[in-house]
Amino acid sequence: MAGRRGGRTVHDLRRENRTALLQQLYFNGPMSRNELGPAIGLSSGSISNVVAELAADGLVEEAGSVESEGGRPRTLLRIVPGCGxxxxxxxxxxxxxxxxxxxxxxxxxxxxxxxxxxxxxxxxxxxxxxxxxxxxxxxxxxxxxxxxxxxxxxxxxxxxxxxxxxxxxxxxxxxxxxxxxxxxxxxxxxxxxxxxxxxxxxxLGQAEMWFGAGRGTQNAVVVLFGSGVGACVVTGDAAQARAVEWGHLTVRVRGRRCRCGALGCLEAYAGAEALLDRWREAGGRPPVGADEETALAAMMDAAHPREPGRVPEPTALAIIEETAEYLGAGLSDLVNLFQPDRVLVGGWAGLQLGERFLTSVRRHLPTYALSYPVSRVSVELGRLGPDxxxxxxxxxxxxxxxxRGGRPPEAPREVEPPAWHGALRGRALH
Incomplete structure (x- = not known):
């Protein structure tokens, strides 16, 4: 039987060491063996053993060297990009x-x-x-x-x-x-x-926290603004983040009918689909037969024309400004509830509306949020684009x-139930 330490087997400890080293190299590498030890809390001997094991599995390789003070150059290690x-x-x-x-x-x-x-x-x-x-x-x-x-x-x-x-x-x-x-x-x-x-x-939240505008913080809200709206709340490890149905928060009692069937949801006012519906209802004219992305771009161009001397369309401008206020009010609930350091706005519609729209959202946010948490939060666009x-x-x-510590996944196995399961099931049938 494998030995246990504090309820964990030696196999568990080896997997945890492999996991820690792979994650360190992935997010902060290339790194030398001397740097890896203090970074993940392992001795130089343990680092050498884990590196040798991962290299034998084809997961880690050398990536050049750097000069060291008063000694031999240090070999850098990295994860093999093509290993999976x-x-x-x-x-x-x-x-x-x-x-x-x-x-x-x-x-x-x-x-x-x-x-x-x-x-x-x-x-x-x-x-x-x-x-x-x-x-x-x-x-x-x-x-x-x-x-x-x-x-x-x-x-x-x-x-x-x-x-x-x-x-x-x-x-x-x-x-x-x-x-x-x-x-x-x-x-x-x-x-x-x-x-x-x-x-x-x-x-979206995990991507932005690992590689985008969320790096450097462990307390954030990431908003997905597309046809509808949603959010991801991160408090600690991004891999443990949770999605919340923020778009179905009630922002107006007896308000517009949402796609979910309820009245007054944020998504009934702030999703791209709702934005375009409200523009049409007010007399706006999206391009005939255009998809949502093209139609939203046309609405933004109507509200904020790029051509010099062209007058903004008042209806489109008013609806976009009203949407910014609804989003500011909706974000205030997330800020009050979770007190994040950052709010990141992504999704194709959020990125298309862009920084000009986000400036309006920032202006409305303090009107609805508590002063202390809103004074500490920054509201930014995501950095990873529409993909x-x-x-x-x-x-x-x-x-x-x-x-898994870089080990390949195993095929699912049929688990035989304990003996009492069949015995009691037999009793239940009588």
Missing amino acids: RLIGVDVGETRIRVELLDLSLTELARTERPLDLKGHPVEGVAELIASGIHEVLDAGRAHPGPLLGVGIGVPGIVAHTAEGAVVHGQTVGWAAVPLESVLRRACQLPPTVDYFIDNGART AVTVGAATLPLAAFFA
């Missing part, structure tokens, strides 16, 4: 984006599928995702390395059950959709390839890779 591949999928309301990336998050292949998600049968969505996955895998054949998993960001609440992830997407007509089990049948990947399905705001949800989805299998 990741797939990130962003299931949006108007399209599906699929990317294949190596471990450095360098894009190896990508594809998109147009989609109208509202009420779309889950089988059809799964087929689109599956075809996208196989397309990027075919395109990325020149880049060897095991597929470490498929991460998928979706709208709605994701419940993790024994049968896999189930999506409750009320605004798009998805009620208890068993997306993971349907996708497994459609995609036919090897059983060792895991699917990691989570809310799109959470995948951040896709990159964030890829970080879900990456986090699992770290948690």
